Amino acid sequence: MRPNEYAQLKKENDRRFQALTGPDCHTVEDVMYSVRKGSWNLYEVERVRKDMIDMAQAAEQQGTTLAKALGPDRQALYDEIAREIDPGSFADYFWALSTRPLYLLHIALAVWGGFMGQDGVTAAVLALCLPCLLLGYLMACGQRRIWISRWPRARREMWIGALSLAAATCIITAVIWIQFQRLPRLTSFVIAALELLFYIVSYFVRRARYNRAAARRPWRGGGEAAGEDTGAQ
Amino acid sequence: MFDRSQLRKGTLEGCILQIIARAPSYGYAIAATLRQSGFADITEGTLYPLLLRLERKGLVAASYRASPAGPSRKYYALTPAGRQTLADFTAAWRETAAAVQQVLADGKEE
Numbered sequence: 008m009r010p011n012e013y014a015q016l017k018k019e020n021d022r023r024f025q026a027l028t029g030p031d032c033h034t035v036e037d038v039m040y041s042v043r044k045g046s047w048n049l050y051e052v053e054r055v056r057k058d059m060i061d062m063a064q065a066a067e068q069q070g071t072t073l074a075k076a077l078g079p080d081r082q083a084l085y086d087e088i089a090r091e092i093d094p095g096s097f098a099d100y101f102w103a104l105s106t107r108p109l110y111l112l113h114i115a116l117a118v119w120g121g122f123m124g125q126d127g128v129t130a131a132v133l134a135l136c137l138p139c140l141l142l143g144y145l146m147a148c149g150q151r152r153i154w155i156s157r158w159p160r161a162r163r164e165m166w167i168g169a170l171s172l173a174a175a176t177c178i179i180t181a182v183i184w185i186q187f188q189r190l191p192r193l194t195s196f197v198i199a200a201l202e203l204l205f206y207i208v209s210y211f212v213r214r215a216r217y218n219r220a221a222a223r224r225p226w227r228g229g230g231e232a233a234g235e236d237t238g239a240q
Numbered sequence: 241m242f243d244r245s246q247l248r249k250g251t252l253e254g255c256i257l258q259i260i261a262r263a264p265s266y267g268y269a270i271a272a273t274l275r276q277s278g279f280a281d282i283t284e285g286t287l288y289p290l291l292l293r294l295e296r297k298g299l300v301a302a303s304y305r306a307s308p309a310g311p312s313r314k315y316y317a318l319t320p321a322g323r324q325t326l327a328d329f330t331a332a333w334r335e336t337a338a339a340v341q342q343v344l345a346d347g348k349e350e
Contacts, residue, residue, distance in 0.1 A: 023311075055292075058288070058314060060311075061311040061312060061313075061314070062267075062284065062285070062288075064310055064311040065268070065309075065310055065311055068309070068310045076283065076284055076285050077283070077285030077286075078283045078285045078286050081285075084285055084286065084288075084289065087289040088288065088289045088292060090289070091289045091290075091292040091293040091296060092292055092296070093296050224295070224302065225303060225304070226304060227304060228304035228305050228306045228312035228313075
């Protein structure tokens, strides 16, 4: 099986980020704060992070900082980067749902509910969590306002995504609630198992999607060394 | 006062494509070439969103290469779509520049 390119890129970025000086770490974090609002594609976000770390390292080698390399009007630059990054798609958002802390928290709560014999609590929490995920989606839509004005196709996709997720939320919540009343076998442990299954499926789907993205837009330095001058990126 | 940034915005993408058309290049080197050509305040940072845009539009393809001087460099090469866009830009720029030149010359004669 091919390695998980996204995970490896993130691990590599985390390692190199630790080696940066304090001011450059702050600048990279500032850039990424804006960039994360501009894309749901975690691979593309991480690729921009790699570029920023490369720039920061090159700047440090020249005795300067990333902030200086980026110029004086940095907030405008960050917003521009957020607008220009590949925004990703609704599928990127959907398959990344299981990475959210709320999702993992719910699995933990379901397991806790099972051990404590509180299946009703689990059902109630699940019924609340799904609208929370919807709320998270709508908040993410709000963050995308920056680039929606620049990319009209996103507006259509956003509404399709919002409507389908709203419908899915209502249907799934209703089905779970009804089944919970009818089927004594649908215990907290079963819910936790189903959620874990979704977590595993979404992990492999994400992995396949990001590996395809990495094949199209690789992050590894595979070519020959270039030595025209000693400049940065 | 005349806002030069608006004029520059429309032309910088074409200039970047032209620089990359000569040979695949990286952000720092492209910025240096642009500065030498008269775009005095261009830095690698200001260029980065433009290069992202060109990559997203499929006009350039990026690849990372090892660098003897430090971290890997992101090299940009022109794609067939980029080559076509550059040809379109060059034709449109010549036409526009000639028209503007004509208008300015007419203004001087009056």
